[in-house]
Amino acid sequence: MTEASSTGAPDERTRANSVRLLIATRKGLWTLESDAARQAWTLSGPQFLGHIVHHAMVDPRTGGAMLAAARTGHLGPTIFRSNDLGATWQEATHPPAFEPGSGRTVDHAFWLAPGHASQPGVWYAGTSPQGLFRSEDDGATWTGVAGFNAHPQRKAWCGGDQDGTPDGPKLHSILIDPRDARHMYIGMSSGGVFESMDAGSDWRPLNQGVRADFLPEPTPEFGHDPHCVRLASGNPDRLYQQNHCGIYRLDRPATQWQDIGVGMPQTVGAIGFPLVTHFHDPETLWVFPMDGSDVWPRVSPGGEPAVYRSRDGGTTWQPQREGLPQAQAWWTVKRQAMTVDRFPTAGVYFGTTSGEVWGSRDEGGTWKCLSAHLPHIYAVEAA
């Protein structure tokens, strides 16, 4: 997300001179660091060895606070926080938890998002099963956003807590309009995209034009499976969505999503998990297609991994596979495991469930393996 300004455009504060990748894995947290050249990378870690780290990120507003959403195989979920870029960590005193008496239990915090630039210390967390939580003290304590968690329509929107993905249904893609702290979007793996104009007190579905082929009614009001939703940097009236049923674009104030996956090759398809946008160009975005046919293998189609980039908002797409294995590479890249740095010539990075981190310093033109022997990667975030 870009730094806040009245127009949502990047400013001088976003000039980058180094890059740090936070790699959240099933067995801990690792970090890759490089300078502006992005040629040589240093791997450090693990921290939280043995913990399932779902997401970790540095506060882009300050470059200071770091949060990591974690649990272990035995223990319940928590959030760790650091004020010294990961040298030391403290645990949240009140991690995200549903209301006593609600009957619901947070299995894990899945998606972390900083609040609006005008609200330092505010963070949001999306959980599995689907819940929305907010912190006002840099992650030390968390409270439920009752406007969503207790919304009378929530169950109708989301289905049951056991429905959804193999690892449980997830609330993700928490987006804050840089022009207005009260204007938010969320995505739900079982539910769709929703919008709030009042800081989460009320929500409405925003899914027109998006297919849900797996439902009896293929274009319902809600119940969709968005995998990842992003605001275009510098143009907060544009959203992109990688959905289980294609790739879409929405230009506000319209409410009808446009299918931009139709431009993808038919042999590859338009299904995938992650979608990332260029920090300085709202027309440029990248996806990582996966095979969603038959029993949903969720691996690179044909075992031939490729990133696809669009320079025109999804109208046309270009494959980017130079440097990647050309055959028998059955990769899965999860929805949080792709990221872009803030350099004008964007570095693009992704991590696989087989423990490899790949990076490009030329906007996807060429790729290099940055690390090869990590555990199952859940998330990669550039800072």
Place this chain on the structure above:
Amino acid sequence: MDQHAFRIELPGPLRSYTNQASRVTVALPEPNPTLGAALSALDHAHPGIRFRIIDEQNRLRPHIQIFVNAGIERNLEAQLPTAAQIMIVAALSGG
């Protein structure tokens, strides 16, 4: 007021809360408190530990087992025998 001591043995995953101590003792005013009260006393001494083993609906988490005097006990309302020994175990599942 008399205090009644209960020894609690802890599995590896929880020892980050107790400075790596594998065994701690909590003191309660009653000779036969509930298991839940003993775990609350544990949390008072070692903040944050309770939520990692008991969820927000006051249920023992799935991959945690508790033994009271060598018998399995998952009911937090169960009354403890006097000077009961409590063992919290990370189940073989959930690794």
